[in-house]
Amino acid sequence: MTVLVAIKAVATVDEEFELADDGLDVAPEFVERELNEWDSYAVEAALRLRESGALDEEIVLVTVGDEDAEEALRAGLAMGADRAVRVWDDSLPGVLGPLAAARLLAAVAAEMSPSLVLCGAQSADAAYGATGVALAAYLKLPHAAVVRELSYSADAIEVTRELEGGLLQRLRLRTPAVLTVQTGINEPRYATLRAIKQAEAKELDLTDPASLGVAIGDLPEAVLDRVYVPAVEGAAEMLEGTPDEVAARIAEVVEREMAA
Amino acid sequence: MSSAIAVADTRDGELCAGTGQALAAARLLAGADGSLALLIVAPEPAGLAAAASFEGVERILTVEAGSGTLPSEVVAAAASAARETAAAAIVFAHGPDAMAAAPALAVELGAALVTDVTAIAAGGSGSLLTRSLYGGKVAADLALPAGVPAVVTVRSGSFTPPGEATPPTPEPLAAPDPDPAYEHLGYLEPESGNVDITRAELLVAAGRGIGERENLEQIEAVAAAFGGELAASRPLVDAGWVPASRQVGQSGRTVEPKVYLAFGISGAVQHLAGIRDAGVVIAVNSDPEAPIFRVADYGAVADAVEVAEGLERVRGG
Ligand SMILES: Cc1cc2nc3c(=O)[nH]c(=O)nc-3n(C[C@H](O)[C@H](O)[C@H](O)COP(=O)(O)OP(=O)(O)OC[C@H]3O[C@@H](n4cnc5c(N)ncnc54)[C@H](O)[C@@H]3O)c2cc1C
Numbered sequence: 342m343t344v345l346v347a348i349k350a351v352a353t354v355d356e357e358f359e360l361a362d363d364g365l366d367v368a369p370e371f372v373e374r375e376l377n378e379w380d381s382y383a384v385e386a387a388l389r390l391r392e393s394g395a396l397d398e399e400i401v402l403v404t405v406g407d408e409d410a411e412e413a414l415r416a417g418l419a420m421g422a423d424r425a426v427r428v429w430d431d432s433l434p435g436v437l438g439p440l441a442a443a444r445l446l447a448a449v450a451a452e453m454s455p456s457l458v459l460c461g462a463q464s465a466d467a468a469y470g471a472t473g474v475a476l477a478a479y480l481k482l483p484h485a486a487v488v489r490e491l492s493y494s495a496d497a498i499e500v501t502r503e504l505e506g507g508l509l510q511r512l513r514l515r516t517p518a519v520l521t522v523q524t525g526i527n528e529p530r531y532a533t534l535r536a537i538k539q540a541e542a543k544e545l546d547l548t549d550p551a552s553l554g555v556a557i558g559d560l561p562e563a564v565l566d567r568v569y570v571p572a573v574e575g576a577a578e579m580l581e582g583t584p585d586e587v588a589a590r591i592a593e594v595v596e597r598e599m600a601a
Numbered sequence: 602m603s604s605a606i607a608v609a610d611t612r613d614g615e616l617c618a619g620t621g622q623a624l625a626a627a628r629l630l631a632g633a634d635g636s637l638a639l640l641i642v643a644p645e646p647a648g649l650a651a652a653a654s655f656e657g658v659e660r661i662l663t664v665e666a667g668s669g670t671l672p673s674e675v676v677a678a679a680a681s682a683a684r685e686t687a688a689a690a691i692v693f694a695h696g697p698d699a700m701a702a703a704p705a706l707a708v709e710l711g712a713a714l715v716t717d718v719t720a721i722a723a724g725g726s727g728s729l730l731t732r733s734l735y736g737g738k739v740a741a742d743l744a745l746p747a748g749v750p751a752v753v754t755v756r757s758g759s760f761t762p763p764g765e766a767t768p769p770t771p772e773p774l775a776a777p778d779p780d781p782a783y784e785h786l787g788y789l790e791p792e793s794g795n796v797d798i799t800r801a802e803l804l805v806a807a808g809r810g811i812g813e814r815e816n817l818e819q820i821e822a823v824a825a826a827f828g829g830e831l832a833a834s835r836p837l838v839d840a841g842w843v844p845a846s847r848q849v850g851q852s853g854r855t856v857e858p859k860v861y862l863a864f865g866i867s868g869a870v871q872h873l874a875g876i877r878d879a880g881v882v883i884a885v886n887s888d889p890e891a892p893i894f895r896v897a898d899y900g901a902v903a904d905a906v907e908v909a910e911g912l913e914r915v916r917g918g
Contacts, residue, residue: 354735356888367739436734439704439714462700466735468870469716470695471704474672478708483782486672486701499786503852504697507791507845508612510669515782521700525839561713563743563751566729571740577884577900587901588911591862591883594899595827598860598881599803 342398344387345455346422347446347476348380350406350413351466364567366436376413379461383522384417385529386491387459395493398456399423403449405433405442411545418540419532430549436467438562443475448553450480457498458519462487470521477519484519485512489526603689605631606662608679608702609641609649610694611670616649619694619755621762624655626755628763629721630690630728638686641771642666642678650771656763660686661771669785672701677777680709685774688750695754696851707752713745716754717870732756736869737892757851757874794846796830803829804858804879806849808872809836810865810886811905817842819909820864826916832856834866849875864905868893885909 351374358371376384390396402417402425404410414425428445450458458480460473470486477484489509490501495516502510503523532540550557580590605627610619624639631637638660641649646663653661662685664678679702683691691706693699695717707714719740720731729742730753745751798804805824807817817837824831833843835850849856851871857878864885866872873896876882884897885908894900901908 352735354738356890358738358890360739367735439716440707443704443708468733468736469714470700471707471714471716473704474701475704475708475714478705483673483780484701484705487697501789502697502701504612504788505851506855507848507853509789509791511786511789512669512671513784513786518782524835528840561711561746561749563713563715563730563745566742566744568734568739568741570738571733571895573895577894577897579894580899580901584903584907585911585914587885587903588908588915591885591899591901591908592827592912592915594881594883595803595860595862599827601859 343453343455344390344396344398344400345450345453345458346380346383346387346400346402346417347458347460347473348384348402348404348413348417349377349461349464350374350404350410351377351464353465360568365565366568374409374412376416377461377464379463379465379522379524381529382524382526383459383461384420384422385527386522388421389527390493396456401426401453403428403446405429405437405445414545415540416532418543419537420530421536424544426546426548428548428550428553430551433550433557436565439469439471439475440560440562441557443472444479444555444557444560445550445553446472447476447479448555449548450476456517457493458482458517460519460521462521462523473519473521480519482517482519483514485514486521487523488520489523491520603631604636604638604686605690605692606638606640606679606682606686606688607692608675609639609643609653610698611641611643611649614643614645614648616652617694619696619757620653621655622755622757622760623692623694624658625760625762626718626721626753627690627692628657630692630751630753638662638682640664640679640682642675643670644668647771650768653768654765655768656766659769661769663771663773665773665776667779667785669788671780671783671785672698672705673780673783674777675702676705676709678774679706681777682774683710683750690751690753693754695756699754703752703754710750710752712750712752714752715743715745717756718753719756719759733870736867737895738890756870758877792845794844796846798830798832798847798849799854799856801830801856802859803827804832804849804856804861805829806832806834806861806863806866807837807843808834808864808866810867814842816906819906819913823909823912826913834872851875863893864909866893867891868896
């Protein structure tokens with residue numbers, strides 16, 4: 342059996358950037374890719390479940406993404422996952438909607454019948470906060486979102502979900518289940534140089550929507566019209582100068598406002 | 602004519618602020634002459650229905666849920682309400698409850714899904730929904746596909762709730778069969794900690810941009826020098842550098858200091874949710890495009906630690 346961890350190579354945008362000519366994304370030369378922060382906690386959670394003896398299963402990573410997503414998969418393999426699957430074909434749009442990503446991930450999951458699926462609670466770039474729960478719905482599996490504690494046994498999993506303002510909800514779910522993991526659930530490990538080397542040799546399979554029997558065009562995805570830099574309302578007054586000059590100005594404002 | 606449903610945002614037998622905001626967005630999606638319903642899924646929905654005095658709500662649908670409302674109950678109730686009213690849009694307030702229910706509802710209904718929406722404009726061939734990308738550095742407009750309903754979640758504070766009106770008589774709907782896959786075990790209240798940052802008049806807040814853990818001392822020194830309290834963004838709490846009682850934001854505390862001085866905080870929406878009622882916001886960040894500058898009153902593009910050292914000198918010297 343398998344523990345499947347769905348990850349994303351998220352885009353981080355440089356301090357200075359321009360939009361792409363088609364107006365549908367940031368131009369690629371201003372974008373770096375990395376393993377989504379939330380997903381690194383999900384990978385760590387899978388590794389810890391295995392290390393604690395709660396689960397003795399193969400840990401497989403899956404992502405939907407182009408070639409540039411492989412580094413993020415390798416990062417997860419270097420943490421200790423066993424193998425990885427990447428779904429792509431060049432007809433997929435660069436910015437994938439949440440239903441399309443979930444539908445493709447669900448198709449990969451369906452082939453493995455995992456005992457547990459972990460995802461990050463959201464991606465740092467598109468931040469739909471939706472992929473994991475949509476994936477669960479496609480698989481018709483129980484799910485819990487924004488999980489920051491979990492304990493696993495073969496027939497049930499107990500989780501603590503985070504709500505707002507520090508309030509938590511404890512739930513028991515039947516397994517197999519899909520969880521979306523919140524930061525702080527653990528402390529993701531750093532891969533050693535040796536583990537990074539070893540990860541190069543781990544199996545990384547490529548598949549595509551057609552092989553999975555998924556036609557993305559059939560999904561009721563919203564259509565991206567344009568992206569733009571939002572107008573700033575009531576922009577901040579910028580304080581210029583050396584750090585000491587800036588500090589003096591800040592001190593003035595703080596003292597004035599605190600006296601008011 | 603089109604119809605839309607807003608799913609009430611509730612906690613502990615009360616309607617939360619997200620309810621009116623979801624209604625406002627649902628009204629925009631239904632159109633001025635479309636019909637608008639409010640769906641309340643909660644343990645004792647009648648009391649909530651009586652308090653739901655929002656203008657323009659034609660129907661209030663109620664579903665009695667278990668003591669700990671499960672996302673699965675919300676999904677089942679919203680799906681049957683959406684089918685019954687032939688809703689073109691079902692709107693939630695974005696947050697952990699909506700994150701657990703909205704995507705599953707969209708899949709169940711074969712609907713489009715757009716989350717964390719900040720604006721809705723009527724376009725020629727339908728509505729355009731705006732949301733943020735890349736932590737708020739850019740915005741994206743999306744068009745809804747024709748012929749299918751849409752499940753939409755809306756960002757807190759982005760839509761102005763409708764005015765007041767006497768609520769219509771609530772219509773109770775059958776409670777969905779309990780799903781044996783889920784069991785609610787209980788709620789846990791936040792630990793109070795030894796400090797209450799919600800009462801502080803000056804908060805000096807550190808984010809991931811301060812760099813090394815040892816730099817936290819420099820931020821604490823600024824707080825001490827100006828008689829403020831230390832606060833932090835979530836990553837510093839996750840890393841165990843700062844106790845959870847000092848975390849500002851959606852999953853932390855909502856604060857209302859006279860002055861909020863933020864060092865190395867990018868201004869993620871969940872962080873900003875906690876400082877909406879702050880008086881003056883001052884942000885120090887090395888990235889001129891950091892989203893926090895969009896909400897700050899004063900900003901400085903500078904190194905957090907260098908400015909913090911300068912502040913200690915100004916005050917100490
Ligand atoms: C359900 C949910 C709930 C959440 N709840 C909360 C919450 O309650 N509170 C919260 O804070 N977050 C919360 N988050 C997390 C949130 O999305 C962000 O990840 C987080 O706020 C980022 O913290 P940050 O600004 O410190 O870090 P980052 O986003 O990493 O920003 C660091 C900033 O520091 C700047 N910087 C870097 N170097 C320097 C330097 N030398 N000098 C000055 N600036 C520098 C960078 O330009 C950047 O803007 C939540 C997320 C989810 C999904």
